[in-house]
Amino acid sequence: xxxxxxxxxxxxxPAGFVPDVLTGKAGKLRLQIVAxxxxxxxxxxxxxxxxxxxxxxxxxxxxxxENLARLEMxxxxxxxxxxxxxxxxxxxxxxxxxxxxxxxxxxxxxGVPPLGTKGDVxxxxxxxxxxxxxxxxxxxxxxxxxxxxxxxxxxxDPLAKxxxxxxxxxxxxxxxxxxxxxxxxxxxxxxxxxxFFGYLTSGxxxxxxxxxxxxxxxxxxxxxxxxxxxxxxxxEMNLKVRELxxxxxxxxxxxxAALSILLTVRGxxxxxxxxxxxxxxGAFLGIRNRLTKDGSQFEEIELPPELFARIRKSxxxxxxxx
Numbered sequence: 001x002x003x004x005x006x007x008x009x010x011x012x013x014p015a016g017f018v019p020d021v022l023t024g025k026a027g028k029l030r031l032q033i034v035a036x037x038x039x040x041x042x043x044x045x046x047x048x049x050x051x052x053x054x055x056x057x058x059x060x061x062x063x064x065x066e067n068l069a070r071l072e073m074x075x076x077x078x079x080x081x082x083x084x085x086x087x088x089x090x091x092x093x094x095x096x097x098x099x100x101x102x103x104x105x106x107x108x109x110x111g112v113p114p115l116g117t118k119g120d121v122x123x124x125x126x127x128x129x130x131x132x133x134x135x136x137x138x139x140x141x142x143x144x145x146x147x148x149x150x151x152x153x154x155x156x157d158p159l160a161k162x163x164x165x166x167x168x169x170x171x172x173x174x175x176x177x178x179x180x181x182x183x184x185x186x187x188x189x190x191x192x193x194x195x196f197f198g199y200l201t202s203g204x205x206x207x208x209x210x211x212x213x214x215x216x217x218x219x220x221x222x223x224x225x226x227x228x229x230x231x232x233x234x235x236e237m238n239l240k241v242r243e244l245x246x247x248x249x250x251x252x253x254x255x256x257a258a259l260s261i262l263l264t265v266r267g268x269x270x271x272x273x274x275x276x277x278x279x280x281x282g283a284f285l286g287i288r289n290r291l292t293k294d295g296s297q298f299e300e301i302e303l304p305p306e307l308f309a310r311i312r313k314s315x316x317x318x319x320x321x322x
Contacts, residue, residue: 002308003300004287007315008277028056029265032093032101034136036062036071038249039152039257040107046258048075048087054265059093059101068092098136099143103265105150105257106163108132125154126321130162137166148265149174152257157208157273158321160284164275172295175264176273178209179286180256183271185234186215196230204301205271207286207314209256210235214310224306264291274298276315283318285311 031047033040040062047055062068075090098104110128133151140149140163149169151160156176164174183205190196190203198218206214215231217223241248256271263270273284274296289298303311 001302001304003303004276004298004311005300006308007285007312008282029054029102030057030059030100031055031088031103031105032059032061032098033105033107034061034095034098035106035108035153036060036064036067037107037109038247039253040105041071042250042253043105043107043152043257043261044071044075044090046254047262048078048090050258051262052085052087054262055088057089057091059091059097061093061095061098065092095139099140099145099147101147103148103150103261104136104140104145105152105261106133106136106159107152107257108136109153126158129153129155129159133159133162134166137163140167140169145169145173147173150257150261150264151176151273152178152253154178155208155210157284157286157318160273160275161321164284171275172291174275174284175291176284176286177256177260178252179205179207179213179271179273180260181252181254182209182213182215182234182256182286184251184255185237186230189230189233189237195226199230204288204299205286206311208273208318209252209286212314212317214307214314216307219301219303219307222304222307224304227307267292277319281319283315283321285315285318 033044036044044058044060047058060068060071072090072092078087109125110132149163151163153159156178160174160176164171186199186203186205190199196217198221202218202220204216204219213231213235215227215234217227217230238248260270260272264272267290269288269290271286271288273286274289276282276285287298289296
């Protein structure tokens with residue numbers, strides 16, 4: 001039997017600097033978000049409605065000034081009818097102000113492939129989005145940024161690695177958010193098909209948001225054939241939404257981004273990508289984990305050989321992208 005730590009081809013990096021957001025020293029948090037398209041705006045909505053206990057204010061930056069003005073007006077009109085309980089304040093910022101915060105969230109993209117595009121649409125965005133995130137990585141480096149970085153844009157795992165390379169930040173500061181919705185989709189399938197019901201109580205998700213995803217029907221009663229079938233169903237689920245004529249951004253924006261980011265800053269278990277391996281040859285891999293004052297903590301569960309082999313393959317494929 002193997003564990004996730006056995007994937008490492010070299011010594012794991014030390015935890016390094018841990019932002020105050022993870023130690024309870026920061027108080028209520030200031031978040032800054034770059035790009036407010038479909039995903040960014042939906043995520044902003046989730047954070048606004050659900051994050052009032054953790055978040056005091058959210059700065060937003062987008063190329064469209066009209067979009068920023070609209071969101072400032074709309075979101076600051078969220079009010080209970082007779083209650084003074086406040087939602088986080090939303091306000092426009094400049095690019096120079098992006099790293100004056102506790103949590104920086106990257107939602108920028110060169111463009112989502114149009115409906116009807118074949119193949120893994122997430123990987124089609126890698127080259128252009130890598131150039132965009134490298135710009136913000138360099139900006140974070142110039143500002144000596146000390147907060148948390150959340151990468152939401154596709155493909156999250158190699159983009160998180162690109163930010164790490166260009167920013168020189170600690171590995172504890174950077175996370176990718178794409179796996180949460182794959183777990184949510186697996187649970188959706190399990191809700192509707194009894195043979196996958198075990199996933200609801202003991203299933204797990206590993207790997208990237210898209211091709212290379214690894215789902216385990218159960219970590220206590222693993223069935224390789226059933227798990228691969230579940231993985232195929234979940235991997236193709238976004239295509240079913242596209243076939244209906246819509247871009248599948250609602251569930252990712254909430255399950256992968258808003259909910260998972262809130263769980264991160266609360267120090268609770270969630271799905272996100274964390275860095276595994278040595279400084280040059282490692283990769284960000286999506287797993288169930290939590291962020292503590294000592295750095296990232298992931299589950300040290302015994303993995304069946306078939307499951308470990310699938311996760312190792314996914315990890316090596318992610319390493320090859322960097």
